[in-house]
Amino acid sequence: MDNTEKATEVLAVRDLVVEYSSDGMPVHAVNGVSFDLAAGKTLGLVGETGAGKTTIAKTIMRILPDHAVRKVEGQVLFKGEDIRAISEVVMRKVRGKQISMIFQDPMTALNPVKTVSEQIAESIRLHQGGNKKQAHAKAVEVLEMVGISADRADEYPHQFSGGMKQRVVIAIAIACNPEVLIADEPTTALDVTIQAQVLELIDKIRRELNTALILITHDLGIVAEICDTVAVVYAGQIVETGSKEDIFDRPTHPYTRGLFAALPDMYKDVDRLSPIDGMPPDPTDLPKGCSFNPRCWYAADECKKDAISMTQVGTGHFCRCCRVDRIEV
Amino acid sequence: MLLYIIKRLLLIIPIILAVTIIIFTIMNFVPGDPATISMGGERITPEQLEVLRENMGLNKPFFERLSTYLYNVFFHLDFGVSYTTGSPVGPELLVRFWTTFRIAIAGIILTVLIGVPLGIRAAIRANTVEDRVSMFLTLLGYSMPPFWLALLLVLLFSLTLGWFPSYGSTSFMHYVLPTVCVAIGGIAGLARQTRSSMLEVIRSDYVTTAKSKGLTENKVVYGHALPNALIPIITVIGSQFGRLIGGVVVVESVFSIRGLSVYLLNGINTRDYPVVQGSLIVISFLFAVVMLIADMFYTYSDPRIKARYARIKKSGDKNAKAAG
Amino acid sequence: MQKRRVERIDKSKRPGSLPYIWKKISKNPGAMAGLILLCLFIVMSFVSPYFMKSYSEVDMRDRFATPSWEHPFGCDEIGRDIMSRVFYGARYTLSIGVGAVFLAATVGIFLGAIAGYSGGIVDSVLMRLMDILQSIPGLVSSIAVVTALGPGLINCIIAIGISYMPQFARLIRANILGIRGSEFIEAATIINCSTGRIIFKHLIPNSISPIIVQISLMIAQAGLTASTLSFLGLGVKEPMPEWGSMIAGARNYIRDFPHMVIIPGIFIMLTVLSLNLLGDAIRDALDPKLKD
Numbered sequence: 001m002d003n004t005e006k007a008t009e010v011l012a013v014r015d016l017v018v019e020y021s022s023d024g025m026p027v028h029a030v031n032g033v034s035f036d037l038a039a040g041k042t043l044g045l046v047g048e049t050g051a052g053k054t055t056i057a058k059t060i061m062r063i064l065p066d067h068a069v070r071k072v073e074g075q076v077l078f079k080g081e082d083i084r085a086i087s088e089v090v091m092r093k094v095r096g097k098q099i100s101m102i103f104q105d106p107m108t109a110l111n112p113v114k115t116v117s118e119q120i121a122e123s124i125r126l127h128q129g130g131n132k133k134q135a136h137a138k139a140v141e142v143l144e145m146v147g148i149s150a151d152r153a154d155e156y157p158h159q160f161s162g163g164m165k166q167r168v169v170i171a172i173a174i175a176c177n178p179e180v181l182i183a184d185e186p187t188t189a190l191d192v193t194i195q196a197q198v199l200e201l202i203d204k205i206r207r208e209l210n211t212a213l214i215l216i217t218h219d220l221g222i223v224a225e226i227c228d229t230v231a232v233v234y235a236g237q238i239v240e241t242g243s244k245e246d247i248f249d250r251p252t253h254p255y256t257r258g259l260f261a262a263l264p265d266m267y268k269d270v271d272r273l274s275p276i277d278g279m280p281p282d283p284t285d286l287p288k289g290c291s292f293n294p295r296c297w298y299a300a301d302e303c304k305k306d307a308i309s310m311t312q313v314g315t316g317h318f319c320r321c322c323r324v325d326r327i328e329v
Numbered sequence: 330m331l332l333y334i335i336k337r338l339l340l341i342i343p344i345i346l347a348v349t350i351i352i353f354t355i356m357n358f359v360p361g362d363p364a365t366i367s368m369g370g371e372r373i374t375p376e377q378l379e380v381l382r383e384n385m386g387l388n389k390p391f392f393e394r395l396s397t398y399l400y401n402v403f404f405h406l407d408f409g410v411s412y413t414t415g416s417p418v419g420p421e422l423l424v425r426f427w428t429t430f431r432i433a434i435a436g437i438i439l440t441v442l443i444g445v446p447l448g449i450r451a452a453i454r455a456n457t458v459e460d461r462v463s464m465f466l467t468l469l470g471y472s473m474p475p476f477w478l479a480l481l482l483v484l485l486f487s488l489t490l491g492w493f494p495s496y497g498s499t500s501f502m503h504y505v506l507p508t509v510c511v512a513i514g515g516i517a518g519l520a521r522q523t524r525s526s527m528l529e530v531i532r533s534d535y536v537t538t539a540k541s542k543g544l545t546e547n548k549v550v551y552g553h554a555l556p557n558a559l560i561p562i563i564t565v566i567g568s569q570f571g572r573l574i575g576g577v578v579v580v581e582s583v584f585s586i587r588g589l590s591v592y593l594l595n596g597i598n599t600r601d602y603p604v605v606q607g608s609l610i611v612i613s614f615l616f617a618v619v620m621l622i623a624d625m626f627y628t629y630s631d632p633r634i635k636a637r638y639a640r641i642k643k644s645g646d647k648n649a650k651a652a653g
Numbered sequence: 654m655q656k657r658r659v660e661r662i663d664k665s666k667r668p669g670s671l672p673y674i675w676k677k678i679s680k681n682p683g684a685m686a687g688l689i690l691l692c693l694f695i696v697m698s699f700v701s702p703y704f705m706k707s708y709s710e711v712d713m714r715d716r717f718a719t720p721s722w723e724h725p726f727g728c729d730e731i732g733r734d735i736m737s738r739v740f741y742g743a744r745y746t747l748s749i750g751v752g753a754v755f756l757a758a759t760v761g762i763f764l765g766a767i768a769g770y771s772g773g774i775v776d777s778v779l780m781r782l783m784d785i786l787q788s789i790p791g792l793v794s795s796i797a798v799v800t801a802l803g804p805g806l807i808n809c810i811i812a813i814g815i816s817y818m819p820q821f822a823r824l825i826r827a828n829i830l831g832i833r834g835s836e837f838i839e840a841a842t843i844i845n846c847s848t849g850r851i852i853f854k855h856l857i858p859n860s861i862s863p864i865i866v867q868i869s870l871m872i873a874q875a876g877l878t879a880s881t882l883s884f885l886g887l888g889v890k891e892p893m894p895e896w897g898s899m900i901a902g903a904r905n906y907i908r909d910f911p912h913m914v915i916i917p918g919i920f921i922m923l924t925v926l927s928l929n930l931l932g933d934a935i936r937d938a939l940d941p942k943l944k945d
Contacts, residue, residue, distance in 0.1 A: 065532075067456060070342045080485045095543035103541075108534035123542045172542065270484055275506045347785045348806075355801050380895045468933075472925035474877055476884045477900060477918035480907060488908050528722060575792030579881060593793075609797065613789050620788075 009077075010212045011037040011060070011099075011180050016074035018055050018064070018236075025284045026070060029055040031236040031291075032307075033074075037180065042206065042213040044223040044244075046259075047233030048280055053216045054104075056233075057182045062091055078180070078261055084154035092098045097127040100173040102183040102202075106190070107167035117153040120175050127176045139175065146171045146201060163194035167201065174205055181206065183215045187222065199225065220263065224248060229316075232256050235291035237282050242317030252295045252319040260327065290322070298323060334625065339616045348613045349402065349606070353395055356602045400612065409603035411596075418607045421592065426611055429588040433577050433615075435508040440515035440573070443568065447516065448523025453550060455528060464524070470517035477577045479510045479583040507584050511576040515569055522565040523558070530558040560631050567623030574616065677938035684934030689926030691747075694924060696744040717910045727912045729903065735913065738894035739920050745883075746896040746924055749809050750876035758868055761792030761821025768822065769829030770848065780826070791816045794876060799887045809888045813878050819873060824863055844912035862939045869935040873928035880921050896921045 006111040018030035030052045037043050043052050056063050060076050062084070075082045083094060103109040111119060120142055121135035140153045157165055166186060173181060183202060186194040203226045206213045215227060223230055224244065231241040232253065240253040251257045258276040278295035281287055287294055289304040296303065302322055310318040382388055401407040408418035451460045486506060530536065531554050578590035590609055596604030621643040666726045678684045712732035726735035768779040786794065798812035832838065841851050881899030882888035889895035891902065896917040903913035
């Protein structure tokens with residue numbers, strides 16, 4: 001990795017491994033994840049529920065539930081510095097200010113006993129100083145940026161609808177102009193019509209503030225709309241990564257291809273949809289070799305032995321499959 | 330908000346009324362003739378007994394006696410005259426109520442001051458050795474019979490060490506052991522409830538949100554988690570009060586304190602109905618008032634509930650309707 | 654159509670069922686210790702009269718004896734062997750505890766179910782009655798009832814049971830209000846199920862989980878109340894060796910012969926502790942939200 005590459009990467013994750021402990025059993029949530037995020041760009045982290053996407057996000061923010069976590073390894077390089085190695089005190093200056101997160105369920109993400117402006121102002125006062133009045137004024141500004149009028153600033157979360165609550169969550173996240181924004185399935189809990197609005201809002205803000213965005217989702221449609229690069233996550237690993245065009249026009253990994261094949265095609269008339277056979281693996285008991293091999297129609301003996309590493313299949317396009325050169329694209 | 334308080338205060342009255350009626354009725358049908366009792370074993374001829382009964386108004390029909398009693402109590406605060414001592418029950422109730430009240434309040438304050446922080450600490454350090462040990466100790470305290478604990482405390486601190494007196498209620502020192510005794514039972518229960526309430530809240534999403542803002546652990550726990558955890562805790566304090574009163578009853582008995590519950594128990598043993606009735610009514614009233622106070626705290630701390638009763642601002646009203 | 658072998662459902666995996674509860678409890682060391690201790694006490698309570706001195710045998714030469722080989726727990730103020738008294742006495746605390754709670758649960762569930770299902774006036778009246786009952790603190794109302802009925806084992810059970818009843822009534826009522834609008838209840842009504850049947854075969858079984866939790870937590874509480882009542886002279890009286898009344902009798906001798914006070918109290922504490930440990934374990938098994 002030469003210095004010119006490093007200069008545009010605002011976030012780089014290297015060989016991240018996270019293991020939980022549940023009822024005494026080890027849960028292999030994240031198994032060697034690496035990706036880069038360039039400044040001002042959007043990375044889509046795509047995968048099914050339980051693939052480990054949220055864990056990756058929480059690991060970057062260092063807000064994993066300590067009591068359940070057994071092992072965390074790897075590096076998270078923010079602007080060149082490994083934020084996994086810094087002290088908690090220093091990390092607190094990063095959280096909420098330089099890297100912040102939008103959470104999945106707006107109904108429970110807000111504190112019921114504080115007004116929305118208080119919750120935003122708290123972040124502002126913490127990272128940017130100022131007295132209560134100034135922070136409140138700034139909070140109102142941020143609220144207007146996300147489309148909530150000033151006269152609602154002192155209301156409580158329960159007085160807002162789901163879509164508006166999510167806007168408040170977004171407001172909290174962007175209040176201090178972070179350089180990296182992680183959005184964890186920000187629209188999953190919302191109605192379809194509101195989804196589009198919120199997504200548009202996130203994209204607009206990202207462009208205005210030039211924030212790098214990691215968008216975690218299981219919805220390929222959303223990825224197509226606003227992402228620049230895509231990483232496909234399966235069983236705690238990235239199985240394919242590349243630009244949006246690479247993934248959508250030339251999907252290589254059998255899992256990725258399976259995902260696209262499962263999408264209903266508006267122009268074709270079929271009797272049955274074609275889902276991927278089988279179920280995602282149990283993270284306490286992952287298959288040997290490639291985690292996808294039990295469901296892969298293309299699997300051979302070599303897929304069941306050792307861990308598979310990434311193969312380059314194009315510029316900036318990588319695939320974690322040992323038989324990739326024999327797959328017809 | 331004010332409306333709500335007034336409404337709740339007014340609600341206490343019918344309940345106390347109903348309690349009074351029920352108690353009067355029960356006492357009425359219990360075997361034992363009040364007139365005979367009030368003679369305290371002195372010999373008396375049947376004619377004199379009849380005259381006494383007439384004087385005590387015992388021959389009047391039940392409903393007439395009931396309404397007279399209710400009228401006297403609620404309009405004149407006249408609780409009648411004790412069968413055994415002959416002196417009015419009302420003033421005695423007042424003095425004893427004050428004694429009991431002081432112990433109860435001191436007990437509650439001590440319980441909250443120690444119990445809540447203990448529970449919070451246990452929740453933050455959940456599943457560590459410290460947590461398990463303190464939870465086991467509280468379980469032990471919760472399982473101890475309060476009268477036994479009182480006697481043990483007397484044995485240790487009064488008889489062996491001589492630090493505190495073991496009976497009476499005249500000085501401050503006299504109140505220490507009883508209060509501690511009452512508090513220990515309460516602390517155990519409150520600490521456990523605080524812990525489980527905090528644990529539930531700490532796992533909430535909004536606590537994760539708070540953490541992700543970069544706030545310190547203290548701020549997250551005390552600024553975000555605790556205000557939400559307090560809501561069920563306050564309800565528990567309210568319901569623990571019932572147990573606390575039970576503790577006060579026991580403590581007064583063991584430490585020979587001239588309080589309300591001893592008055593009640595003596596009244597029961599000697600079938601002194603005016604005393605029993607009066608004490609039960611006052612205790613119920615005290616209980617109801619404490620419940621109301623707890624309820625008010627609860628309403629105040631949860632804006633979702635406060636909103637139902639507060640005056641809605643004009644613009645807020647419009648927007649609340651629009652957002653739906 | 655292919656025939657598929659129906660798998661035997663592993664009952665212990667079904668939450669809420671008895672095998673499931675057992676499996677969870679057996680993993681909890683505290684609960685198992687408590688269970689063993691309780692069984693021990695119950696067994697000793699029944700077996701001890703056969704091989705120990707009778708609990709009422711008076712021997713004035715042994716007054717106030719301190720613990721020794723012949724009398725491992727010593728003797729009380731009229732020479733009765735404390736160990737046999739203490740072992741025998743377990744039956745009172747346990748039977749009152751269990752009896753009172755089951756009485757409270759049965760009557761409470763009955764009333765609460767009717768209130769919850771009927772709504773309207775019936776509901777209001779029943780709930781007001783519960784309010785009134787609850788406005789008198791538990792111990793005090795038990796005292797009041799025992800006064801009216803007189804001392805004794807059965808009356809104790811009734812008194813404590815009455816004071817615990819409102820909690821069960823409220824619990825089941827809240828549960829029923831929650832599921833009353835459910836579709837499976839609608840379905841039952843449509844096929845002409847009688848009200849009684851709906852209440853007992855559909856509503857109650859679906860609300861049973863929190864009730865079980867409440868029951869297990871309250872038995873310990875009831876045991877404590879029972880011994881407190883006896884201590885105050887209002888429950889099981891002399892010469893019955895109820896632990897609370899044993900302590901009351903020993904009160905005056907505490908300075909010189911503390912063993913008479915300490916030993917029965919330890920037994921009360923151990924019994925209540927065991928019941929609490931079991932109750933906590935059952936609650937953890939049935940209410941996943943409360944798991945750590």
